[in-house]
Amino acid sequence: MTDTNRSPLLILASASPRRKELLLQIGITPDQIDPADIDETPGGDEQPRPYAERLAREKAAAVMERHKGAYLLAADTVVAVGRRILGKAANEAEAKGFLSLLSGRAHKVHTGLSLITPDGQQITKSVTSAVKFKPLDSFEIDCYLKSGEWQGKAGAYxxxxxGSLFIRQIQGSYSNVVGLPLQETGALLSGNGFPLWQRALQPSTVQE
Structure with a gap:
């Protein structure tokens, strides 16, 4: 028999500690974290925003069979300079190239969000923020590389x-640049029946 008083489970299909921390900021603790393992190679002519949406959609779909009857949230964040997608730098040399490219110019950060509801409906959207870097000199770039903070970060910051030392201006959601746009995520959840405020006041325990 189904317990109708029990809040539905929320599964986060992401291993990102930043997304987990951001959800906790609005009082939401995922019931389980189940990262998706998919091919993240961009298509030959794929634009950054559709790419972020596709990855979020595919990440959610990849683990949905294991979590039927739950809410399943997936996200993917992409840094882009024009049409060029800057993923996670593979090494220090690539990170230096990314930072040099971002120096003194504006870029966009796109986060794709995809939610699968307990009845199997999938809703996908994206949020975009514009970020402008100050000009970086070689000393600043070298120091940042030595910090190791660039590792595992889209755009290498x-x-x-x-990395906040480099930011001159942001237009749009700050939390989106971190990895999960909170206002839009909350609206996506609550707009599809998830008891956001009830869960925020009664956080559950994460099971990893």
């Missing part, structure tokens, strides 16, 4: 850390 973390706005919530030392």
């Amino acid at each position: 973390a706005i919530q850390g030392l």
